[in-house]
Amino acid sequence: MIHRDLSPLLEASASRFPVVTLTGPRQSGKSTLCRGLFGHLGYVSLEAPDTRDFARNDPRAFLGQFEAGAVLDEIQRAPELVSYLQGIVDDDPTPGRWVLTGSQNLALLETVGQSLAGRTSIHHLLPLSRGEVVRFVQHPTTLEEAIWSGGYPRIFDRGLDPGEWLASYVATYVERDVRSISNVTDLVAFQRFIELCAGRVGQIVNDQAIASDCGISQPTAKSWRSVLEASFVSFRLPAFHRSHRKRLVKSPKLHFYDSGLACWLLGIREPGHLRSHPLRGALFECWVVTEVLKARSNRGEQRGLSFYRDRDAVEADLLVERVGGGVVVEIKSSATPNSHLFDGVRRVRELLAGDENVWDGRVVYGGEAEQTRSAGELVPWSRVHEFDW
Numbered sequence: 001m002i003h004r005d006l007s008p009l010l011e012a013s014a015s016r017f018p019v020v021t022l023t024g025p026r027q028s029g030k031s032t033l034c035r036g037l038f039g040h041l042g043y044v045s046l047e048a049p050d051t052r053d054f055a056r057n058d059p060r061a062f063l064g065q066f067e068a069g070a071v072l073d074e075i076q077r078a079p080e081l082v083s084y085l086q087g088i089v090d091d092d093p094t095p096g097r098w099v100l101t102g103s104q105n106l107a108l109l110e111t112v113g114q115s116l117a118g119r120t121s122i123h124h125l126l127p128l129s130r131g132e133v134v135r136f137v138q139h140p141t142t143l144e145e146a147i148w149s150g151g152y153p154r155i156f157d158r159g160l161d162p163g164e165w166l167a168s169y170v171a172t173y174v175e176r177d178v179r180s181i182s183n184v185t186d187l188v189a190f191q192r193f194i195e196l197c198a199g200r201v202g203q204i205v206n207d208q209a210i211a212s213d214c215g216i217s218q219p220t221a222k223s224w225r226s227v228l229e230a231s232f233v234s235f236r237l238p239a240f241h242r243s244h245r246k247r248l249v250k251s252p253k254l255h256f257y258d259s260g261l262a263c264w265l266l267g268i269r270e271p272g273h274l275r276s277h278p279l280r281g282a283l284f285e286c287w288v289v290t291e292v293l294k295a296r297s298n299r300g301e302q303r304g305l306s307f308y309r310d311r312d313a314v315e316a317d318l319l320v321e322r323v324g325g326g327v328v329v330e331i332k333s334s335a336t337p338n339s340h341l342f343d344g345v346r347r348v349r350e351l352l353a354g355d356e357n358v359w360d361g362r363v364v365y366g367g368e369a370e371q372t373r374s375a376g377e378l379v380p381w382s383r384v385h386e387f388d389w
Helices: 007-014 030-037 049-057 059-064 081-091 105-115 143-149 153-157 162-181 187-198 207-214 218-230 259-265 271-275 280-297 339-355 381-386
Strands: 019-023 042-045 070-073 098-102 120-124 234-237 253-256 305-309 315-322 325-332 358-365 371-373 376-380
Touching: 007 019, 007 030, 007 120, 019 030, 030 042, 030 070, 030 098, 049 059, 059 081, 081 098, 081 105, 143 259, 143 271, 143 280, 143 381, 153 162, 162 187, 162 218, 162 259, 187 207, 187 218, 187 253, 187 259, 207 218, 218 234, 234 305, 253 259, 253 280, 259 280, 271 280, 280 305, 280 315, 280 325, 280 381, 315 339, 325 339, 339 358, 339 376, 358 381, 376 381
Parallel strands: 019 098, 019 120, 042 070, 070 098, 325 358, 358 376
Antiparallel strands: 234 253, 305 315, 315 325, 371 376
16 A cells, blocks of 8 residues: 555654544554554454443453554444443553544544543544556556546556446445435435535535435535535535625535546446536635545645635635735636736735735646746646645
8 A cells, every 4th residue: 555645744643642643544454544544553443333232241351352553444333432432541541542433424433522631632634646556557547547446545546447336336335425424314315415415516506406306404404415425425615705895605615525436427337428518617726625635635734725716706715824914816717828818816815915925826737837927826737736835
């Protein structure tokens, strides 16, 4: 398996905290990464029913097996272990003894936050970034292939067909997680709901519209969207609101953590279909946003991303905030460089100039040439991982 960009941060956390908690989507490589980094610790997966029963029925004896500590994989299957782990950690706070992994963000973080506050560092392992994908000998070389393939490690590690693997992923993991997170009885309707969400990638979240198209109530749509977020399928990109302008759009945008999964849900079965697909631009926007999200998450930065849109239709697909300013980012699937690509960047930078911060400009586009212009940098899609976000 390749080197993961999150590795240095996990190792640094293990040198300071007695517990390291790693969450992320199923099949994002959490188990492989932790077993590689922390091979000196014991390992146990709570997916196995007999192991899970032991952990639930006799947690003290279960944890007592691991005097030197252990990697407890899929800890959300036996969340009561965390309470017992608190006492063990308080008695022996040696850094790096325990590593917890889980694939249900909200459920796991709530449990860990209550019992291990101040005792654990929390990190997220997302699907592969472009920088990680290119470490495989066989990797996508065109924009369409990169979007369509997504970033789940097993696809590249074993040379699998992305479409076939993602079909199995949806059936095996997404539906199972749905049953464990929420009482969803109509899986057919839920499958339709996920597909509708994929069709709205890069758009303002509108639970009422999705509910109407899916034939469910708005509260149900909101609840199901929370399920997708809890299982790391989708996330909301917040709207930028720290501005002197008062006519800003406040609703978030909907994005998927993995563009390949969104493509499969939309019925895109080969990369070539993306060349003329009506959602090509939206899927490229999603791909770039998640690339920036991964780059920052792998450095331990979980906030600072938003988008800009006001009531006068001035917008930028992504704002990356830094101390004293940030970067205004426009995302264009066009492969041809031209000055009009920077129109949105110029306008938003002008509007944000009143905040007395320094905002740089970038356009990430579907071409290959890198350029530096007065309005900002033109970033080719294939080099997005090489830039400082």
